[in-house]
Amino acid sequence: MTRKVSGPEIERVVQLLARLPGLGPRSARKAALALLKRRNDLLVPLSQALASAVDLIVECPVCGNLDTVSPCSLCQDPRRDKSLIVVVEEIGDLWALERAGVVNGLYHVLGGHLSPLDGIGPDKLNIPKLIGRASSGEVKEILLALNSTVEGQSTAHYLSEQLAPTGVIVSRLAQGVPMGGELDYLDEGTLAAAIKARRRL
């Protein structure tokens, strides 16, 4: 049996941290120790930030983004093109696109991808609201910005079928050679996608 070296409160912090993605028990212990050692400049401000996040942050009822206002500030932004909805799997993907500053439309966060083996069917994703938004008359194009994985692509295929009756244009991200990519280093799947998606100059 492993001996407990710290009190239950510290154990609890470690256990909770260990649930975070990318943190195993070992790195959770490290993180907990760093927090406890830096009480004033890390632990206290972090606990305050987390408490205010609990109080203030809500999921946008329109797009599924997280924000302190509802609908979220992106949905409320009058400068955004309301005829374009960019569909992403997770909020992290939305953040990545916003950091790049390449989307001037609205978003829709699915909350994952279809994965029948893990029991994730269409009913577990934010799909009905997307169909509803696509049918509103204001939307002209739905861009499926899903991951280039088997699950992401089968989710895109499913969505394009579901969206067909709405009559909106359904598009997806281009696949192929990444910026700065050298052909010699790319895998066969990426090369095949790049050849398939070639365009005339």
Ligand SMILES: [Zn+2]
């Ligand atoms: Zn929103």
